[in-house]
Amino acid sequence: GENVEQHPSTLSVQEGDSAVIKCTYSDSASNYFPWYKQELGKRPQLIIDIRSNVGEKKDQRIAVTLNKTAKHFSLHITETQPEDSAVYFCAASRRGQLTFGSGTQLTVLP
Amino acid sequence: IAGITQAPTSQILAAGRRMTLRCTQDMRHNAMYWYRQDLGLGLRLIHYSNTAGTTGKGEVPDGYSVSRANTDDFPLTLASAVPSQTSVYFCASSDSFRDRGHNEQFFGPGTRLTVL
Numbered sequence: 269g270e271n272v273e274q275h276p277s278t279l280s281v282q283e284g285d286s287a288v289i290k291c292t293y294s295d296s297a298s299n300y301f302p303w304y305k306q307e308l309g310k311r312p313q314l315i316i317d318i319r320s321n322v323g324e325k326k327d328q329r330i331a332v333t334l335n336k337t338a339k340h341f342s343l344h345i346t347e348t349q350p351e352d353s354a355v356y357f358c359a360a361s362r363r364g365q366l367t368f369g370s371g372t373q374l375t376v377l378p
Numbered sequence: 379i380a381g382i383t384q385a386p387t388s389q390i391l392a393a394g395r396r397m398t399l400r401c402t403q404d405m406r407h408n409a410m411y412w413y414r415q416d417l418g419l420g421l422r423l424i425h426y427s428n429t430a431g432t433t434g435k436g437e438v439p440d441g442y443s444v445s446r447a448n449t450d451d452f453p454l455t456l457a458s459a460v461p462s463q464t465s466v467y468f469c470a471s472s473d474s475f476r477d478r479g480h481n482e483q484f485f486g487p488g489t490r491l492t493v494l
Binding site: 274277310313314317357364365367 | 409411413418419420421422423426428436437468472474481482483485486487488
């Protein structure tokens with residue numbers, strides 16, 4: 269089955285700096301890669317996703333890049349704000365079933 | 379109902395007892411999923427259903443069963459709970475038939491289950 273590895277497990281940045289979270293996947297047939305944000309005690313919520321036929325996607329301060337050859341994808345958050353503090357999960361999907369990474373606790377320091 | 383709901387919000391259960399976690403969605407999504415979330419392990423798929431009347435096993439199905447009698451409801455049953463099933467359980471749904479499965483999964487608010 270699919271295996272998704274996510275790094276780092278914790279990340280602290282100063283407000284206004286950028287944050288990068290990286291994931292690798294094992295199944296070359298995976299074709300959809302969403303990123304979820306989960307605030308403490310809340311449900312995961314989709315923040316951005318990318319499909320295997322696209323190399324990069326951007327939505328305001330967040331962007332995702334995908335390298336299919338190397339089987340890795342990354343989340344980039346620019347101009348971080350305190351409200352960006354949360355746990356972020358990457359995932360890889362084949363036929364609609366998601367395999368999640370273990371999560372990154374992002375802390376934005378004021 | 380708006381979106382996807384779960385019940386109960388939390389539950390403390392004695393080992394060996396039977397427990398059913400409920401999940402209902404009103405978005406007419408064809409696909410539904412159950413995950414468990416444990417610290418440091420992310421979300422792991424327990425069971426899924428691509429359409430009413432069908433179910434499938436995920437990554438960690440042992441000790442759990444599901445049914446999908448209709449589009450809206452997807453209950454998860456622990457036949458005889460054990461302490462290792464202490465976790466937060468999330469139900470999710472998606473319109474997976476649209477766009478070849480490249481679709482957002484919407485999560486419920488979760489059920490915090492403690493098995494003593």
